[in-house]
Amino acid sequence: MQHKGAEAWVPATRSLTKLAEAAEECRGCELWEDATQVVFSRGRAAARLVLVGEQPGDQEDRTGEPFVGPAGNVLADALEAAAIDPATTYLTNAVKHFRHTVRGKRRIHEKPAVGHITACHPWLEAELSVVRPHVVVCLGATAGRSVLGRTVRIGAERGKLIEPAGPDEPQVVVTTHPSALLRLRDRSEWGEAFDELVSDLKVAAAAAD
Numbered sequence: 001m002q003h004k005g006a007e008a009w010v011p012a013t014r015s016l017t018k019l020a021e022a023a024e025e026c027r028g029c030e031l032w033e034d035a036t037q038v039v040f041s042r043g044r045a046a047a048r049l050v051l052v053g054e055q056p057g058d059q060e061d062r063t064g065e066p067f068v069g070p071a072g073n074v075l076a077d078a079l080e081a082a083a084i085d086p087a088t089t090y091l092t093n094a095v096k097h098f099r100h101t102v103r104g105k106r107r108i109h110e111k112p113a114v115g116h117i118t119a120c121h122p123w124l125e126a127e128l129s130v131v132r133p134h135v136v137v138c139l140g141a142t143a144g145r146s147v148l149g150r151t152v153r154i155g156a157e158r159g160k161l162i163e164p165a166g167p168d169e170p171q172v173v174v175t176t177h178p179s180a181l182l183r184l185r186d187r188s189e190w191g192e193a194f195d196e197l198v199s200d201l202k203v204a205a206a207a208a209d
């Protein structure tokens with residue numbers, strides 16, 4: 001499906017609050033139709049470290065806050081283990097509305113398509129131009145596609161500092177999305193995956209200092 005894209009809704013402003021307010025009106029793709037509300041971001045304009053996730057989940061869609069569901073809890077634990085104060089970060093998503101399908105009473109997460117990522121990218125671009133972080137952490141392949149503009153292979157690229165695309169651009173670190181850990185059933189696998197996530201976050205934090 002061809003999407004209009006968010007450009008027409010993104011105001012020329014240096015205010016994150018104004019960006020978040022404007023995003024409530026966005027009709028750049030069809031995802032707003034079935035979502036409760038837009039879920040924009042949380043954090044400081046002065047943050048050196050920006051973390052980009054995929055899209056809001058069920059709880060984020062209901063509350064309007066990013067990373068408040070189970071994956072958000074994993075991320076909070078990983079940030080703590082990496083000695084990163086969440087208050088010094090800026091958290092956002094590549095796609096600002098919850099893509100899902102309804103099965104009975106359940107709303108099942110559906111991965112955003114490339115067209116949704118592209119349509120929503122102007123919001124992320126505007127946020128990054130306000131925050132101007134030293135480092136952007138891509139939590140998963142959807143964030144990687146939005147930030148780097150190409151397909152990202154998490155296994156091959158994770159935990160490495162990707163050099164800035166230009167003189168005023170941030171360095172980028174790719175890692176797994178915390179929700180991937182929630183799909184692991186084996187406790188030992190979970191521990192290893194958590195340690196890898198923490199290790200990638202430490203790389204980003206060291207570069208951001």
Ligand code: SF4
Pocket residue numbers: 005006023026027028029030031032038095096097116119120123
């Ligand atoms: S997902 Fe992004 S582009 Fe689509 S309507 Fe929501 S804010 Fe706009």
